[in-house]
Amino acid sequence: MTLKRVPDPRFLTAALAALIWLALLSPARSQGLEVDINKGQIDPLPIAITAFVGTSQDSAQAGADIAGVIANNLGRSGYFRPLPPESFIEQISNFDQEPRFGDWRQIQAKALVTGQAMMEGGRLKAQFILWDVGSQQKLAGFEFATSPSNWRRLAHLISDKIYETMTGVPGYFDTRIVFVSESGPKDKRIKKLAIMDQDGFNVRTLTDGRQLVLTPRFSPNSLEITYMDFGTGAPRVYLYNIETKQREIVGEFPNMSFSPRFSPDGQRVIMSMQEGGAANIFVMDLRSRRMQQLTNSDAINTAPSYSPDGSQIAFEVGGDNSQQIYVMNADGSNPRRISSGSGRYATPVWSPDGKYIAFTKQGGGRFAIGVMNPDGNGERILTEGFHNEGPTWAPNSRVIMFFRDEPGESGGPRLYSVDVSGYNEQLVKTPSFASDPAWSPLLN
Amino acid sequence: MLRRLADLKIAVICCCFLALAACSKKNQPDLEGDGAGTAVPGSEKDFAINVGDRIYFIVDTSTLTPEAQETLRRQAAWLRQYPNVTVQVEGHADERGTREYNISLSARRATATREFLIAQGVQGNRISSIAYGKERPVALCDAEQCYSQNRRAVTVITGGAVSG
Numbered sequence: 001m002t003l004k005r006v007p008d009p010r011f012l013t014a015a016l017a018a019l020i021w022l023a024l025l026s027p028a029r030s031q032g033l034e035v036d037i038n039k040g041q042i043d044p045l046p047i048a049i050t051a052f053v054g055t056s057q058d059s060a061q062a063g064a065d066i067a068g069v070i071a072n073n074l075g076r077s078g079y080f081r082p083l084p085p086e087s088f089i090e091q092i093s094n095f096d097q098e099p100r101f102g103d104w105r106q107i108q109a110k111a112l113v114t115g116q117a118m119m120e121g122g123r124l125k126a127q128f129i130l131w132d133v134g135s136q137q138k139l140a141g142f143e144f145a146t147s148p149s150n151w152r153r154l155a156h157l158i159s160d161k162i163y164e165t166m167t168g169v170p171g172y173f174d175t176r177i178v179f180v181s182e183s184g185p186k187d188k189r190i191k192k193l194a195i196m197d198q199d200g201f202n203v204r205t206l207t208d209g210r211q212l213v214l215t216p217r218f219s220p221n222s223l224e225i226t227y228m229d230f231g232t233g234a235p236r237v238y239l240y241n242i243e244t245k246q247r248e249i250v251g252e253f254p255n256m257s258f259s260p261r262f263s264p265d266g267q268r269v270i271m272s273m274q275e276g277g278a279a280n281i282f283v284m285d286l287r288s289r290r291m292q293q294l295t296n297s298d299a300i301n302t303a304p305s306y307s308p309d310g311s312q313i314a315f316e317v318g319g320d321n322s323q324q325i326y327v328m329n330a331d332g333s334n335p336r337r338i339s340s341g342s343g344r345y346a347t348p349v350w351s352p353d354g355k356y357i358a359f360t361k362q363g364g365g366r367f368a369i370g371v372m373n374p375d376g377n378g379e380r381i382l383t384e385g386f387h388n389e390g391p392t393w394a395p396n397s398r399v400i401m402f403f404r405d406e407p408g409e410s411g412g413p414r415l416y417s418v419d420v421s422g423y424n425e426q427l428v429k430t431p432s433f434a435s436d437p438a439w440s441p442l443l444n
Numbered sequence: 445m446l447r448r449l450a451d452l453k454i455a456v457i458c459c460c461f462l463a464l465a466a467c468s469k470k471n472q473p474d475l476e477g478d479g480a481g482t483a484v485p486g487s488e489k490d491f492a493i494n495v496g497d498r499i500y501f502i503v504d505t506s507t508l509t510p511e512a513q514e515t516l517r518r519q520a521a522w523l524r525q526y527p528n529v530t531v532q533v534e535g536h537a538d539e540r541g542t543r544e545y546n547i548s549l550s551a552r553r554a555t556a557t558r559e560f561l562i563a564q565g566v567q568g569n570r571i572s573s574i575a576y577g578k579e580r581p582v583a584l585c586d587a588e589q590c591y592s593q594n595r596r597a598v599t600v601i602t603g604g605a606v607s608g
C-alpha cells in the first residue's frame with residue numbers, strides 16, 4: 001500500500017503552536033507521563049474528536065468512522081479522555097471555518113480535533129487539525145491519503161500525530177500485532193499464526209492450523225515473521241513472508257530449533273537449538289546462512305532478545321528449579337546474571353528505547369509481567385495473577401502487550417496491554433483465544 | 445543365536461510378570477473398558493495396556509524416578525521382543541512454566557527417556573523423540589493432580605506393531 005503525506009501550508013504554524021501548548025500543559029504532562037504513576041491516579045486529557053466532515057456520502061461515513069477509531073485509540077492509551085459526541089454543542093459542518101471555542105470550553109474540552117474526508121481519484125483523503133481550545137491555536141495539522149479500504153490506517157496515522165503532539169512521545173497506533181490464534185479444547189488446541197492491527201481489528205490468519213505454531217516475532221521492516229513451526233514432526237524455526245506468503249525453514253539442523261527473534265538490523269535470527277538435554281543460543285546470518293554458537297552449557301539457554309543497538313543479548317538460563325535472566329555481549333562473551341529477586345525470571349525482551357527489559361516472573365504459583373533496567377536494578381511488577389506471560393513492547397516503549405491465561409478446562413489465553421507504569425491495563429479483543437503476541441515497529 | 449533366544453525368553457517372562465503389576469496399578473488413564481486379556485501380543489494396545497506407554501516427572505526435572513525406570517524397563521523389554529517396532533518418545537511439560545522453557549524441559553525429558561531405553565538395549569535408530577512443551581496437556585484441572593499427569597514422556601508406536 002502507499003500512503004501519501006502532503007504538507008499543507010495552512011498547517012505551518014502547527015509546530016510553533018505545539019511548543020506553546022506543551023509549555024502550557026507541562027504540569028499535566030509530567031503528571032501523566034511520569035513512570036511512577038499509580039493505578040487510577042492519572043488525569044487523562046479531555047479531548048473532543050469530531051466526525052470528519054465528508055464531502056460526499058461515502059466520505060461522510062468514512063469521516064465518522066475515522067473519528068471513532070481515533071477516539072478509541074486515544075482513549076485506550078490512558079492519556080486522553082475522548083468526550084462523548086452527544087455532549088458536543090457545536091456540530092462541525094465546515095472544516096475551513098474556525099470552531100466556536102466557547103462551545104468546546106463549555107463541555108470542558110482541552111483539545112479539539114476537526115477533520116475532513118474526501119474521495120479524490122479513487123483515493124480517500126483525510127485532513128485534520130488539532131486545536132488547543134484554551135489558546136485557540138492550531139497545534140498540528142496533516143493530510144493523509146490511501147485507498148478507501150485502508151481507511152483505518154488513516155485513523156491510526158492521525159492518532160499517532162495527535163498522541164505525539166500532546167505527549168511529546170511518538171505514537172504506536174499505526175502498528176500490527178502478530179500472535180497465535182487458538183481454538184478447540186485445551187488438550188487439542190489448534191494454533192494458527194494471525195496478524196491484526198494493534199486495536200484488534202483486521203484480523204487475518206496466516207496458517208491453516210494443521211501444524212502447531214508458536215512464538216511469532218516481526219522483522220524490523222514488519223514484512224517477515226520468524227516463528228516456531230512443528231511441521232510434520234520436526235519442530236524448527238521458520239520465516240514467513242507476509243506479502244508473498246512464502247514459508248521457509250531457517251537452516252537445516254539435525255535438532256529442534258526454537259524461540260527465534262530477529263536482530264535489530266533484520267540480517268540475523270537468534271534462536272535456541274536443543275541438543276540432548278541442553279539448549280544453547282545460536283545466531284544465523286540470513287544472507288550467508290552461517291551459524292554461530294553463542295552459549296555452550298548443559299543448561300536451558302533460551303528466549304534470546306537483542307538490545308536495540310544490537311550490541312547485547314538478554315536471555316534466560318534455566319534448569320533444576322532455577323530460571324534467571326542473563327545479558328551477554330552479542331558475540332557471546334561476558335555473560336552475567338542480572339535478575340536477582342526471588343522466583344523465576346523468563347522471556348526477557350529489550351524495550352525499543354533500550355531502557356528496560358520486560359520479563360515474565362514466576363513465583364508462589366503465580367505469573368507476573370515486570371520490567372527492570374538492563375543492569376537488573378529497578379525491578380517493577382506491572383501485573384500479576386494466575387498466569388501472565390510473554391511481554392512485547394510497543395515501538396514507543398510506553399506500552400507492553402502480553403497474554404493472560406485463565407484457569408479452568410474451558411479457559412484460555414487472551415491478550416492484554418498495560419502502560420509501562422503499570423497503569424491502564426486493557427483487554428485487546430480477539431475473535432478467539434490468543435497468545436504469544438509480538439508488536440510490530442511503526443509501519444510508516 | 446542361542447543367547448538371543450534366551451534373552452527373549454527372559455524378556456517374555458519379565459514382561460508377563462510386570463504386566464500383572466501394571467494392570468493392578470491402573471496406570472493407563474487413556475484406555476478404558478478392555479481388559480489386559482483382549483490385547484493381541486505385540487500390538488499397540490498390548491504395549492499401552494500391558495507395558496505402560498508413559499512415565500511421569502517431578503516438577504522442573506528430567507530425572508527418571510524409580511517408578512519411571514520400572515516402566516521404561518518394561519518398555520525396553522517389550523521393544524526387544526518386537527524388534528520391528530519403532531517408537532517416538534513425546535516429551536511434555538505441565539502448564540505452569542513459560543512456553544520456550546517448557547519446550548526445552550520437555551525435550552530433556554524425552555532425551556532422558558530415549559537414552560534410558562537405549563541403555564536397556566533398544567537400538568537408537570528405532571527411537572525418535574519430539575518435545576511438545578506445555579502444548580498438549582492430557583489432564584485439564586488447575587491442580588497438582590492434573591499437572592503431575594501432564595509432566596510426562598509418552599512412548600508412541602510409530603510402526604511395526606502387530607495389528608489388532
